[in-house]
Amino acid sequence: MHITPGLSLPQEWLTILDSSTRGAVYFSLGVMQGAEQLPTSVLQTLADVFGELPYTVLWKTDNTTKINKPDNVYTNSWFPQQQVLAHRNVKAFITHGGARSLEEAVFYAVPIVGLPLVKSRRIFINEITRHGAGEILDPHNFDKETVKTTINVVVTNEKYKKSMTRLKEAVVDPHVSGPEKAIWWTEYLLRNGNARHLRSPAVGISFIQYYFLDIVFIVLMIVLLSLYLALMIERALVRGWRSGFWRRRGLGCPASTPLLIGNRPSVPAVVYVDRMHITPGLSLPQEWLTILDSSTRGAVYFSLGVMQGAEQLPTSVLQTLADVFGELPYTVLWKTDNTTKINKPDNVYTNSWFPQQQVLAHRNIKAFITHGGARSLEEAVFYAVPIVGLPLVKSRRVFINEITRHGAGEILDPHSFDKETVKTTINVVVTNEKYKKSMTRLKEAVVDPHVSGPEKAIWWTEYLLRNGNARHLRSPAVGISFIQYYFLDIVFIVLMILLLSLYLALMIERALVRGWRSGFWRRRSLGCPGKFKAL
Incomplete structure (x- = not known):
C-alpha cells in the first residue's frame, strides 16, 4: 500500500550511489527502533566492519x-528508503x-541481512531467509568476523539476489498495485451490498461456540460419568468382599516397625508388631x-534373601565380591545356590541355606551384607549386627537408608561396583566400633525386652x-x-464455581471490552491486510 515506484x-x-561501482549497502x-538503541560496543x-568492506x-x-x-560510511537521520533500495548499485x-521494510526489500529485489531486536521481527526475517533471500544476525551474540562474513556472502553470492528476485515474482502482482486492489474491492463491496457471502461463518458466533464450551462440557460430563461407572463396577465386582472385610475389621497389626517404613500418622486401631x-x-x-x-578375627555373613539370591547378580559382580572376600582377614559365610561361576577363596564358606538368626546371634559375626529385606533388617537390629547394604530394588534401598541414617551401617551401589570400594566399606563397618555401638543403641530404642511381637499381637487380639x-x-x-x-462432591462444587x-x-469481558469491537467485526464484510502473504 505504501510503495510508490519511480x-x-x-x-x-544519487551521486554517491552512482559512484559506488563495487556496490553499496543500506543499513536502517x-x-x-533506531541504531541508537544498540549498545555502543x-x-x-558495525562501524569497524563497514570500514573494512x-x-x-x-x-x-x-x-x-x-x-x-569510516570514510566509506555516510550517515543521515533520514533516507528516502524506497529510492535507495531501487538503485541498481544497492546490493x-x-x-x-x-514489515514495511521487508515489503520494500522484496519489491525492489534487494537481499537482506536481518538484525532483529525483538522476537516478532525475527519471525518476519525467518520467512525471508527460509526462501534463501537473506541471512540473519543474532544481536545477542555479536562478533566482528561473523558480521563481516555474513554481509560479504549476501553481497557477493548471486544466489541471494536470484532468490529475492524469484520471491518478488511470486508475491508482487505487476499488473495491479496494492492501492488499486484495495479500491477495486471497496467498490465491489459497495456494488454487492456488503458482500456477506464472502464473510466467514465464524463471524458473530457466541463465546460458548468460540471457546467450544458446549463440547468441553459434554466431554467433561462423559469423563465424570465414565469415572463414576468405573468406580461403581470396581466396587461391585472387585472390592465388594474387601469392603465388607475392612468395615468389620476392628484392629490391624502390621508386622513391621516404624524404623523401616518411616514414621507416619496412624489411628489407635493400628498396632505395629515387629x-x-x-x-x-x-x-x-x-x-x-x-x-x-x-x-577369632571375626566373621561376615552375606545373604541376599530368598527371592533375590546372589545368582541374580552379574558374574563380574560375583567375582568382584569373591576377590574382596579372599583378601579379607575374616571368615565369610555366603548364602548362594551356585558357586560354579566364580573362584571361591579358602576363607569363604557357601551353602544354599543358613540358619540366619542363629548365625547373626553368634558373638564373632561382625557384619551382615544384606539386600535390605524387612525381616533381615529386623534380625540385624535384634542381634545388633551392623550392616553393609546391597539393595537390588528401590524399596530395599529405602529400608537400608533408615538403618544407615542412624549410623548402624553403610550402603553399596550395585550399579557402581568396584573392588576397592567394597573392600574398604566392609573393613570400615567391621573394624570401626561406632557401627556396632549405633546398632546396639538402635536395638535398645526399638526392641522391647519385656514383650515380644507375638505376645503383643496376642494381647491386642484378646483385647x-x-x-x-x-x-x-x-x-x-x-x-x-x-x-x-x-x-468428588467438593471437586464437583469447585469445578462448577470455576466454570461459573x-x-x-x-460475559463481562464481552459486554465491557469487546462490545464495540463485536459490532465492528459483525458489520465488516472485507479485510485488506497491508502485508505480503510471504510475511
Missing part, C-alpha cells in the same frame, strides 16, 4: 558521536525486519558353630475379643463412600 533519488545520494533499523563493531554504506542514524565513522539491506518371626536362643548346627568359633470389636479405636474414615473418599466464574468473566 520516485527520484535526491542528487546528493526503522523509525521506532555493537555500534562500534569495499562497499559504500548508507547508515540511517540520528547520532554518530558515539563511534568512529544488500541490513534491516531490523519491519519381630513376629524372631526366635532367640536357638542352637547353631555344629558345622557352622565350629567354623564361627574358630573365626479386641473382650471389648466387642473395639469400634472406639477405629477411624471415622472406615466405610465412607467412594464419593467422600475421593472428595469463567462464564461470568467472559
Whole structure:
C-alpha cells in the first residue's frame, strides 16, 4: 500500500550511489527502533566492519558521536528508503525486519541481512531467509568476523539476489498495485451490498461456540460419568468382599516397625508388631558353630534373601565380591545356590541355606551384607549386627537408608561396583566400633525386652475379643463412600464455581471490552491486510 515506484533519488545520494561501482549497502533499523538503541560496543563493531568492506554504506542514524565513522560510511537521520533500495548499485539491506521494510526489500529485489531486536521481527526475517533471500544476525551474540562474513556472502553470492528476485515474482502482482486492489474491492463491496457471502461463518458466533464450551462440557460430563461407572463396577465386582472385610475389621497389626517404613500418622486401631518371626536362643548346627568359633578375627555373613539370591547378580559382580572376600582377614559365610561361576577363596564358606538368626546371634559375626529385606533388617537390629547394604530394588534401598541414617551401617551401589570400594566399606563397618555401638543403641530404642511381637499381637487380639470389636479405636474414615473418599462432591462444587466464574468473566469481558469491537467485526464484510502473504 505504501510503495510508490519511480520516485527520484535526491542528487546528493544519487551521486554517491552512482559512484559506488563495487556496490553499496543500506543499513536502517526503522523509525521506532533506531541504531541508537544498540549498545555502543555493537555500534562500534558495525562501524569497524563497514570500514573494512569495499562497499559504500548508507547508515540511517540520528547520532554518530558515539563511534568512529569510516570514510566509506555516510550517515543521515533520514533516507528516502524506497529510492535507495531501487538503485541498481544497492546490493544488500541490513534491516531490523519491519514489515514495511521487508515489503520494500522484496519489491525492489534487494537481499537482506536481518538484525532483529525483538522476537516478532525475527519471525518476519525467518520467512525471508527460509526462501534463501537473506541471512540473519543474532544481536545477542555479536562478533566482528561473523558480521563481516555474513554481509560479504549476501553481497557477493548471486544466489541471494536470484532468490529475492524469484520471491518478488511470486508475491508482487505487476499488473495491479496494492492501492488499486484495495479500491477495486471497496467498490465491489459497495456494488454487492456488503458482500456477506464472502464473510466467514465464524463471524458473530457466541463465546460458548468460540471457546467450544458446549463440547468441553459434554466431554467433561462423559469423563465424570465414565469415572463414576468405573468406580461403581470396581466396587461391585472387585472390592465388594474387601469392603465388607475392612468395615468389620476392628484392629490391624502390621508386622513391621516404624524404623523401616518411616514414621507416619496412624489411628489407635493400628498396632505395629515387629519381630513376629524372631526366635532367640536357638542352637547353631555344629558345622557352622565350629567354623564361627574358630573365626577369632571375626566373621561376615552375606545373604541376599530368598527371592533375590546372589545368582541374580552379574558374574563380574560375583567375582568382584569373591576377590574382596579372599583378601579379607575374616571368615565369610555366603548364602548362594551356585558357586560354579566364580573362584571361591579358602576363607569363604557357601551353602544354599543358613540358619540366619542363629548365625547373626553368634558373638564373632561382625557384619551382615544384606539386600535390605524387612525381616533381615529386623534380625540385624535384634542381634545388633551392623550392616553393609546391597539393595537390588528401590524399596530395599529405602529400608537400608533408615538403618544407615542412624549410623548402624553403610550402603553399596550395585550399579557402581568396584573392588576397592567394597573392600574398604566392609573393613570400615567391621573394624570401626561406632557401627556396632549405633546398632546396639538402635536395638535398645526399638526392641522391647519385656514383650515380644507375638505376645503383643496376642494381647491386642484378646483385647479386641473382650471389648466387642473395639469400634472406639477405629477411624471415622472406615466405610465412607467412594464419593467422600475421593472428595468428588467438593471437586464437583469447585469445578462448577470455576466454570461459573469463567462464564461470568467472559460475559463481562464481552459486554465491557469487546462490545464495540463485536459490532465492528459483525458489520465488516472485507479485510485488506497491508502485508505480503510471504510475511
